[in-house]
Amino acid sequence: MKQKKKIIHFLWGVPVFIICLVIGSTVAYAAMMVREEKANLFQIGNLQTKVEEVFTEPVTMLPNKPVEKKVTIANIGTVNQFVRVMLHPEIRLESNSSIQLLPSKIGEEILLDLNNIDWKLGEDGYYYYLKALRTGESNRTENLFTQVKLKNELGKKYHGATFSFLIKVEAINCAKFAYRDVWWQGVTPNSGELKVIDSQLAKQID
Structure with missing residues (x-):
């Protein structure tokens, strides 16, 4: 029991x-x-850039006569950054309600006094600033170029055409190899100008 x-x-x-x-x-x-x-x-860093230039727009541009156009990039944010620039010159001729785009390639129809010491042109068409753009007082790049002119041997079809110049800037923070991930899809260049650019930027990551 x-x-x-x-x-x-x-x-x-x-x-x-x-x-x-x-x-x-x-x-x-x-x-x-x-x-x-x-x-x-936590506070997120502010990544901002601004294209700054010294430029007085002329009424007309004559072939082989340089026009002052000093172009720099300023870091107006709160984090260090790498920058690259794409240049888009365009010459268009408008007549009888039609628009014709004329050849306007840099180094051929368009001549610039490019700064090849602080900037380098990559195979992807971008001009890369070879230094980290820091915050603070020294927050501007060296001039990418200081003047622009049209080639002297332009044909008569360019007479009366309109010339415009678009400057596109891209920036990325200086965190370890962030520029490779964003700009080059994570690929490390192993040849050409991009390899030279990569070797310069890699020395300056935060």
């Missing part, structure tokens, strides 16, 4: 133990959830 009572007490104690485990697991899970949902507050 005594043996049966012991068995009954033992069996009754099993569900209680299981309930305790369930409650304990629930409490532990809830505590974990609270810790995981705790917000981490």
